[in-house]
Amino acid sequence: MYSITLWEFAALAAAAVLVGFSKTAVSGANTVSLAIFAAVLPARESTGILLPVLIAGDILAVLTYRRHAHWPTLWRLFPAVAGGVVLGTLFMVWADDAMVRTSIGAILLLMAAVTVWRRRRADAPDIEESASRAGRAKARSYGVLGGFTTMVANAGGPVMSMYLLSAGFRKLGFLGTSAWFFLIVNSAKVPFSVGLGLINGRSLLLDAALALFVVPGAFIGKACVHRINQRLFERLVIAATVVGGVQLLLR
Numbered sequence: 001m002y003s004i005t006l007w008e009f010a011a012l013a014a015a016a017v018l019v020g021f022s023k024t025a026v027s028g029a030n031t032v033s034l035a036i037f038a039a040v041l042p043a044r045e046s047t048g049i050l051l052p053v054l055i056a057g058d059i060l061a062v063l064t065y066r067r068h069a070h071w072p073t074l075w076r077l078f079p080a081v082a083g084g085v086v087l088g089t090l091f092m093v094w095a096d097d098a099m100v101r102t103s104i105g106a107i108l109l110l111m112a113a114v115t116v117w118r119r120r121r122a123d124a125p126d127i128e129e130s131a132s133r134a135g136r137a138k139a140r141s142y143g144v145l146g147g148f149t150t151m152v153a154n155a156g157g158p159v160m161s162m163y164l165l166s167a168g169f170r171k172l173g174f175l176g177t178s179a180w181f182f183l184i185v186n187s188a189k190v191p192f193s194v195g196l197g198l199i200n201g202r203s204l205l206l207d208a209a210l211a212l213f214v215v216p217g218a219f220i221g222k223a224c225v226h227r228i229n230q231r232l233f234e235r236l237v238i239a240a241t242v243v244g245g246v247q248l249l250l251r
Contacts, residue, residue, distance in 0.1 A: 008040045009209075016053050016210040020217025023057035024064055025225045026236045027161050027178045030054070031108065031244020034154055038248075043097035043153075048198025050154050052207040053214060055186045060218040061179035068176025073139075073167070074184075077160075080140040081185055084147020089192050091152055104153045105248030107145060111162040112241045138163070150182075151189060153248075157182070158241035165238075171225065 004012070015033035022029035037046040092100075142163035150156025160181060164174050193199045228236070 004040060011036055011040055012206075012210055013213045016213035017217035017220075019050075019053055019057045020060060020214040020219075021221040021224075022157070022217075022240075023054075023061035023179065023182075023214075023221065024175070024218045025221030025228070026240060027157055027175065029236070029240040030057075031155060031158055031240055032247070035244060035247040038101065038153075043101060044092075045198065045203070047152070047154050048193045048196075048200075049203045049206055049210075051186060051189060051193055051199065052204065053210050054154060055183070055190075056211040056214045057218060058179060058183035058186055060214065061175065062183050064218070064222055065172060065176035065179050068172040069180045070169070070173055070177045071180075073164075073177055074181055076136065076139045077143040077146070077163075077181065078184075080143025081147035081150075082188075084144040084149075085151045085185070085189060085192065086147075087144070088148040088151025089196070091148070092196055095152075100152055101248045104149055104155045105245045107149055108155060108158050108241050108245030108248070111145070111159050112238050112245065114162065114166075116238065138166070147185070150185060151192065154186075155244070155248075156185065158244060161241065162238075171228075175225070 015030075015036040018033045019030045022033070034046075034050065037050045040046070041049060091103075095103075142159060146156040146159040146163070149159050157178075160178060161174075164177060169177065190199065
């Protein structure tokens with residue numbers, strides 16, 4: 001299907017396992033998967049191939065955490081995310097691989113830095129902040145960035161992770177809200193990706209093989225999530241964001 005070696009396929013399979021793990025345990029960790037896909041495949045094509053793999057992980061995450069979603073937060077985010085997806089689509093029409101990698105890497109590192117700064121200012125942020133004018137402005141800004149980054153490089157996970165952490169979500173609420181958010185958003189991205197030529201029959205054949213590896217990753221994540229305390233959980237999310245951003249900038 002693609003000119004990849006057995007070792008390269010093994011790397012993609014490991015990245016698919018990590019997708020499943022990230023969806024049910026440490027959201028944002030799949031930025032490493034994004035980097036692996038972009039290293040093995042052409043960066044532009046890799047976004048279309050990774051998208052169905054992510055949707056497979058989203059379905060498993062929704063089945064696991066569907067009752068823990070905070071829907072007011074989701075409805076507040078969706079309009080801004082839609083605008084970000086449109087901007088990302090326009091960007092993908094003319095941007096080359098190097099520009100895509102540099103832009104996303106810089107955004108991820110900025111989001112991680114902003115979140116660390118915010119959490120040092122307020123040790124106990126409140127979800128109700130989202131109802132205030134400042135909270136609504138924050139939701140719009142993160143929503144546009146999340147939509148843009150998820151369309152350009154499937155890198156919206158860390159951006160939304162930073163938003164949910166800054167809003168004070170605990171583990172299960174974080175994972176449930178994130179699961180529904182990305183199932184809806186990633187599914188909505190499919191027509192755009194098909195229109196850009198990023199998803200086709202050949203890419204779907206490779207996806208069918210890789211999706212099998214998402215399942216064990218999801219089960220591993222589900223088994224581990226209750227053993228990870230809240231502070232470690234937050235540190236892992238931020239660390240995964242930084243690692244993914246650095247990898248994109250260094251490529």
